[in-house]
Amino acid sequence: MNIGIVYYSRSGNTKKVAELLRDKIKSKKINAELLEIKHTKKPGFFKAARAAMKQTEMPISNSYFDLSKYDTIIVGSPTWASKASPYVKSFFNKAEKYKGKKAGIFFTSSGETEKAKTGDQLKEYLDSIGLETSDNIIGLQMKKEEIKEGKENIEDFIKSMLQK
Secondary structure: OEEEEEEOOOOOHHHHHHHHHHHHHHOOOOEEEEEEOOEOOOOOHHHHHHHHHHOOOOOEOOOOEEOOOOOEEEEEEEEEOOEEOOHHHHHHHHEEOOOOOEEEEEEEEOOOHHHOOHHHHHHHHHHHOOOEEEEEEEEEEEEOOEEEEOHHHHHHHHHHHHOO
């Protein structure tokens, strides 16, 4: 089984969680690779929030992604203005060979995760482009690259991603 962990991280919080997921999956003797979405220019706080509210695509420096080698794709995003980062949309507009693949979602937030609409919004988007997303969405409240809340849900999330 091959798992690709696609994520965007502006502050490092989402990257920290992506690395944690990769390491935990690898400890189960399953291949997991990180695919970082790279911005061309780091957006400021207000520009990022405005783009998230409107779901305006943001320019990324990654030019092409072939996701055919992955059986499962895990997608991670920070929460901006209660929504997913629009960089995820930019990534999938350049990616290929992902339709019909199983997908999981995680998101990070500095606020309470149950108030964020990030997971539901990402699920709706990923389903609309042809991924088969799990209902097991994990939200993690973060503070300076440390998980403040939600860590107890990681093992169940990983188990759900490893099921066929």
